[in-house]
Amino acid sequence: MGNEISRLISRFLTLTDEEAIAFEECIPIKTYKKGEILLKEGQVSRDSYFVIKGCVRKYYIIEGDERTTEFYVEDESVASLQSYMNKTPANHYFECIEDCMLAVLNYNKEQELFKRVPKYETLCRMSMESAFGDQQEAISKFITSNPETRYKDLLEKRPDLLQRVPQYHLASYLGIKPESLSRIRKRLTSKK
Amino acid sequence: MGNEISRLISRFLTLTDEEAIAFEECIPIKTYKKGEILLKEGQVSRDSYFVIKGCVRKYYIIEGDERTTEFYVEDESVASLQSYMNKTPANHYFECIEDCMLAVLNYNKEQELFKRVPKYETLCRMSMESAFGDQQEAISKFITSNPETRYKDLLEKRPDLLQRVPQYHLASYLGIKPESLSRIRKRLTSKK
Numbered sequence: 001m002g003n004e005i006s007r008l009i010s011r012f013l014t015l016t017d018e019e020a021i022a023f024e025e026c027i028p029i030k031t032y033k034k035g036e037i038l039l040k041e042g043q044v045s046r047d048s049y050f051v052i053k054g055c056v057r058k059y060y061i062i063e064g065d066e067r068t069t070e071f072y073v074e075d076e077s078v079a080s081l082q083s084y085m086n087k088t089p090a091n092h093y094f095e096c097i098e099d100c101m102l103a104v105l106n107y108n109k110e111q112e113l114f115k116r117v118p119k120y121e122t123l124c125r126m127s128m129e130s131a132f133g134d135q136q137e138a139i140s141k142f143i144t145s146n147p148e149t150r151y152k153d154l155l156e157k158r159p160d161l162l163q164r165v166p167q168y169h170l171a172s173y174l175g176i177k178p179e180s181l182s183r184i185r186k187r188l189t190s191k192k
Numbered sequence: 193m194g195n196e197i198s199r200l201i202s203r204f205l206t207l208t209d210e211e212a213i214a215f216e217e218c219i220p221i222k223t224y225k226k227g228e229i230l231l232k233e234g235q236v237s238r239d240s241y242f243v244i245k246g247c248v249r250k251y252y253i254i255e256g257d258e259r260t261t262e263f264y265v266e267d268e269s270v271a272s273l274q275s276y277m278n279k280t281p282a283n284h285y286f287e288c289i290e291d292c293m294l295a296v297l298n299y300n301k302e303q304e305l306f307k308r309v310p311k312y313e314t315l316c317r318m319s320m321e322s323a324f325g326d327q328q329e330a331i332s333k334f335i336t337s338n339p340e341t342r343y344k345d346l347l348e349k350r351p352d353l354l355q356r357v358p359q360y361h362l363a364s365y366l367g368i369k370p371e372s373l374s375r376i377r378k379r380l381t382s383k384k
Contacts, residue, residue: 058332060332060336062336067335067336069331069332069335069336070332080328081321081322081324081325081328082325082326082328082329084325085321085322085325086325092332114314118310121313121314121317122306122313124317125313125316125317125320128317128320128321128324129273129277129320130273130277131324132273132320132323132324132327133273133274133276133277133278134274135324135327135328135331136272136273136274136327137274138331139261139327139330139331139334140250140252140261140262140284142331142334142335143259143261143334143365143367144252144254144259144261173335175335
């Protein structure tokens with residue numbers, strides 16, 4: 001298990017033995033059961049995660065209802081950045097909706113890593129730019145689309161999600177009721 | 193004008209004379225007239241911007257209609273990250289909706305800066321984390337709210353925008369028609 005993280009990082013950076021050890025010391029890999037909660041509303045987020053295997057859901061509780069706003073799968077980062085950086089209470093939840101294997105990035109350990117492996121900062125900046133760019137697209141898509149086009153977009157861009165995620169989470173993510181999602185699916189099937 | 197950028201950067205980093213020169217050589221400050229287009233759909237974005245003064249609007253053209261998805265004001269970064277990083281055509285526009293003074297970050301010049309002033313990368317990573325965190329909140333808010341709560345949220349968090357931005361752009365940003373925005377405003381005023 002110990003070498004898993006340096007194998008992962010080696011996909012992006014060439015590491016000396018010393019640097020590989022720094023990663024192994026600072027970024028443990030842990031397993032979580034389906035249903036485990038990684039972060040609760042009101043908690044300060046001390047850890048961020050990188051998904052090696054599994055699926056994590058982000059949701060809010062609004063007037064008693066769970067509202068799903070994101071799913072994170074393999075090779076994606078799970079972070080509540082405002083809470084993680086400013087040490088403020090999170091206003092949402094992270095839940096493992098499958099058994100998960102996650103690389104755990106603790107805030108203090110990450111600062112240590114920036115010192116021990118300066119090029120890790122370049123990797124962070126670049127992966128952040130990329131994830132930020134993806135999110136810019138996502139928010140623009142959400143603002144400029146309706147639930148049906150959003151669903152078609154998911155079909156095209158993230159077909160894996162449609163297989164992995166329960167329908168009621170998916171409906172919540174699309175901002176509609178499960179019945180409306182069923183209607184959209186039927187309409188699209190009958191058009192084929 | 194030449195020292196403007198090093199004064200700006202000095203708010204975040206302590207600079208040697210040599211580093212200040214690097215910034216002045218790599219990040220020019222330019223002025224733009226209200227109505228100028230910084231980026232068009234179909235163009236590859238070679239430049240990102242940091243707003244020193246003014247307001248920039250991001251919009252899409254969807255089925256012939258302009259759909260506004262963001263406003264950027266003082267101390268905010270304006271970047272079409274997917275296009276800027278991957279050299280792919282942008283799918284949206286950036287327009288100055290006031291006379292603007294912007295720091296211009298050219299992609300190639302920025303790579304040069306990372307070499308000449310390594311701590312600039314730390315600044316970029318941290319400001320990116322912060323902007324990314326803000327955007328995570330924004331997208332979650334958008335997904336979990338309706339136009340009226342979105343408007344109230346703007347009133348509370350970005351009251352300056354309501355003063356600066358034409359009503360029809362604001363309505364588009366909220367995802368509603370200008371008539372609906374008028375109704376929301378009337379309803380909120382009569383509640384007071």
